[in-house]
Amino acid sequence: MFNPLLEVARLLQDTPLRLELSQSTWTVPIIGAIHVLAIAWFGGTVFGGAVLGPNPQLRRFRWIGLAILLFTGFLLFWSQPLRLYYSQFFRAKILLLVLIAAVACLPRRFARLGVLVSLALWAGVILASRGIAYR
Amino acid sequence: MTFENSWLFPVIESIHVMGLAAFVGTIVLADLHTLGAIPDAGPLTRWTHAGLAAMLATGAAMFFSDTARYLHNPAFHVKVALLVLTLVAHFTLRRRGTRFTAILSLILWSSVVVAARAVADFDV
Numbered sequence: 001m002f003n004p005l006l007e008v009a010r011l012l013q014d015t016p017l018r019l020e021l022s023q024s025t026w027t028v029p030i031i032g033a034i035h036v037l038a039i040a041w042f043g044g045t046v047f048g049g050a051v052l053g054p055n056p057q058l059r060r061f062r063w064i065g066l067a068i069l070l071f072t073g074f075l076l077f078w079s080q081p082l083r084l085y086y087s088q089f090f091r092a093k094i095l096l097l098v099l100i101a102a103v104a105c106l107p108r109r110f111a112r113l114g115v116l117v118s119l120a121l122w123a124g125v126i127l128a129s130r131g132i133a134y135r
Numbered sequence: 136m137t138f139e140n141s142w143l144f145p146v147i148e149s150i151h152v153m154g155l156a157a158f159v160g161t162i163v164l165a166d167l168h169t170l171g172a173i174p175d176a177g178p179l180t181r182w183t184h185a186g187l188a189a190m191l192a193t194g195a196a197m198f199f200s201d202t203a204r205y206l207h208n209p210a211f212h213v214k215v216a217l218l219v220l221t222l223v224a225h226f227t228l229r230r231r232g233t234r235f236t237a238i239l240s241l242i243l244w245s246s247v248v249v250a251a252r253a254v255a256d257f258d259v
Contacts, residue, residue: 029252029253029256032252032255032256033248033249033252033253036152036155036248036249036251036252037245037248037249039152039155039156039160040155040156040159040160040163040244040248041160041163042156042160043153043155043156043157043159043160044156044157044159044160044161044162044163044164045160045164046156046160047156047157047160047161047164047179047182048160048161048164048173048179051178051179051182052174052178052179055173055174057172057173057174058164058173058174061167061172061173122156123149123153126149126152126153126156127145127146127149129149129152130145130146130148130149130152131145133145133255134145
């Protein structure tokens with residue numbers, strides 16, 4: 001069966017950048033720090049959106065935060081693709097992220113419910129992420 | 136109290152990260168508002184304080200689960216020093232709500248987060 005996550009992991013595993021990332025002392029910690037800063041940034045805009053309601057300026061900031069989060073997250077994945085692919089928690093995290101993306105596509109009349117469901121899913125993403133550090 | 140190898144430690148860590156999103160996240164919003172980048176973030180203070188309470192409780196739980204592990208970690212010392220400094224600035228200077236104090240708050244909280252993340256990197 002075609003497994004896109006495994007294919008991507010295998011592809012990245014054999015790149016020079018993967019070696020570079022996994023052998024450097026400071027690169028991954030620095031990317032990890034930016035990733036956590038982006039959690040604060042993005043999380044704030046999520047809470048802001050949930051409390052203050054939709055706001056175009058806030059939305060722009062949220063997208064910037066999400067872009068940084070996804071970009072640094074992708075680089076962290078690149079530093080150890082196969083180890084992460086075989087982590088149950090990483091798979092759970094990817095699944096939860098896909099669900100969040102699906103919830104974001106729901107029609108407008110489900111917006112209120114969508115906010116609550118995605119907040120719960122984000123909590124799951126954080127739990128899964130911490131789990132990855134352990135297995 | 137040792138729960139390092141069980142599921143409890145990662146769960147407490149996760150609540151610490153959720154607290155981070157609520158606490159530092161809403162501070163960032165308020166500071167961005169002070170800087171004129173986004174509209175009023177007034178009703179968020181409740182989230183800020185709830186996040187702070189969650190972070191302090193879970194942070195203390197992790198620290199007391201293995202005090203020696205953290206006391207031997209240089210990044211932890213830097214983090215606590217920065218945290219105390221930043222909390223004092225948060226409840227005193229930042230009340231002035233000037234552009235300067237907003238920028239200072241953003242820089243200080245970011246350095247606390249970076250030092251906190253480094254605690255894991257210096258963990259042996």
